Amino acid sequence: MSQLTELLPVEAIRLDAPAPDWQGAIRAAGDLLVSNGVSTDAYTQEMLRTVEENGPYIVVAPGFAFAHSRPSPAVRHTGMSWVRLVEPVPFHHETNDPVRLVVALAATDASAHTQAMGALARLLADSETVQALDQAPTPEAVRQILMRAEEPTEATGSAATAATAATAATAEPTAAKTARDSGGTHKILTVCGNGVGTSLFLKSTLDKVLDRWKWSRYVDTEATDTISAKGKASEAVAILTSREIARALGDVGVPVRVIEDFTSAKEVDAALRDLYDV
Incomplete structure (x- = not known):
């Protein structure tokens, strides 16, 4: 169980x-x-x-x-x-x-x-x-x-998702280079009001997309709360969050991308492609 x-x-x-x-x-x-x-x-x-x-x-x-x-x-x-x-x-x-x-x-x-x-x-x-x-x-x-x-199954994904993942995988060298240039792996924060619930939902979806892209070795992810995110923003290359939390964060010095559906791999995929120009 x-x-x-x-x-x-x-x-x-x-x-x-x-x-x-x-x-x-x-x-x-x-x-x-x-x-x-x-x-x-x-x-x-x-x-x-x-x-x-x-x-x-x-x-x-x-x-x-x-x-x-x-x-x-x-x-x-x-x-x-x-x-x-x-x-x-x-x-x-x-x-x-x-x-x-x-x-x-x-x-x-x-x-x-x-x-x-x-x-x-x-x-x-x-x-x-x-x-x-x-x-x-x-x-x-x-x-x-x-x-x-919840029983483990072999994820197949749609043809569009597979194509996007293949495109992202070809950009791996660029991701690796930028990660090395920044002193290691990149970090992306997923943020909610308390850091214990919705941010974990979004982190799970983000991790799934990064796994499909084969970028997990280059990008670390962390779920956190609004207050902590303001202090941790300098460590990150981007923040993914809701519209309401994005307004509360304001300008934190890194790109903030709004995700409407935290379970949507397609929406997170699009945000990553925008951030990394893939």
Whole structure:
């Protein structure tokens, strides 16, 4: 059993839940965390404040919000909840509204759940898996889909993706040269408000694209929070983040590229090609 399904028991999955607005949707996900002993009501309030203070950057893909906040005393142990709403609600995101699926994460630290976030990002990037999850009749069915989808498979990718990867691979010598000229590998930061949730989603997608390009040896990636990113920007060649977080960062001295769908390899691929002129 993978870390994702270990963090998401069937009791933490609720389907066709009613919610009047985005606050109600987050509260529904937070209530499941509380009822399963993962966190207290205080953590639910922290998740709400995260959106109030930073905007709807947690809406990382069309129809999908990843609710979370920083590790805190309100978190008893790392866990997740899954709420599929009976009717979508707006989170006031510019491109990814309305939201029907809310997954909440409560983490005791910033690293224990990295594997689970990567697995979830890969699953939600697959349209067939998303459709199956959207139509699953029971919480047990959702969990079975997640378990099956997490089984290792040989990634084939589309012809367009393969062609892009081949083009990028031919540019490897340029990437290697610029990396050497800068004193080693390049670093790209993926940034969110807290550094423990959505930035890990984006890092997983970025790592997948770099692997396809065969550039992983030349480019290091790091998921971090808004405050830390301002200090670490001088170490990086670029930052990938949401529109809301990009506004909060302002001018940090390196290129900042906005990614609307954190699960989209195509969008991250385009951002990299722009950055490296591939």
